[in-house]
Ligand SMILES: Nc1ncnc2c1ncn2[C@@H]1O[C@H](COP(=O)(O)OP(=O)(O)O)[C@@H](O)[C@H]1O
């Protein structure tokens with residue numbers, strides 16, 4: 194097993210935030226059996242313009258040690274909103290967890306920008322504080338920061354997801370999509386270079402769905418050096434992607450520009466909407 198991580202700007206390792214653990218535990222108790230850990234023993238700067246490069250990643254899970262990832266080769270450009278599609282059970286969440294340092298045992302190599310922030314499917318499991326501002330600030334509680342630094346970080350994170358006018362709102366009054374945007378802002382406050390977003394729109398109506406997508410696209414466009422991996426099974430969301438991959442049975446079978454993935458999906462017989470120019 195070989196791990197290489199790139200640290201851009203900050204050398205501080207933030208993968209062990211309390212809220213990060215809390216979110217992981219609450220959302221995915223079944224799967225997350227080990228504390229998120231990212232080894233720093235082989236820290237290397239990832240070269241060039243890529244944010245993620247994996248080579249032949251293999252993961253075996255469960256008592257039967259079934260091979261869930263079967264040689265994943267993936268390359269994602271820094272600053273892209275990259276969508277990961279594929280049928281239920283093909284290994285999307287497993288791959289995302291591995292990239293987030295939540296699966297310590299694997300074969301193959303992975304190089305990626307660090308730190309990463311993870312947001313899961315169900316907003317009810319992730320937004321845990323009574324007000325929006327308190328929730329976004331939660332993870333920063335681990336650091337010794339001046340109040341104005343925390344406020345500035347919370348404000349700028351909320352602005353990126355277009356929730357700046359909700360700062361002092363009670364979180365229980367928000368829609369599902371607004372809560373997802375607050376969860377993303379919470380991850381953003383810790384200044385990640387890689388956002389790992391697992392089926393965030395599953396429980397959302399159409400308006401909320403596109404609000405969250407627009408927020409993520411805005412983050413990658415404004416920041417430039419932040420990359421987002423967006424797992425979805427909704428083909429219409431490809432419209433927001435800079436690039437995408439399609440997974441099947443534990444490996445990536447097509448990758449490239451969204452148009453390429455649309456063509457690939459059509460060869461599988463899927464009905465894929467044309468982009469509407471959003
Ligand atoms: N902790 C685990 N132990 C055993 N099998 C698992 C575990 N987690 C996931 N799996 C299995 O691995 C496969 C891929 O799961 P997952 O990555 O969640 O797929 P996806 O996100 O694409 O729906 C599934 O067959 C699932 O049942």
Ligand SMILES: [Mg+2]
Nearest residue numbers: 285286287392
């Ligand atoms: Mg999944």
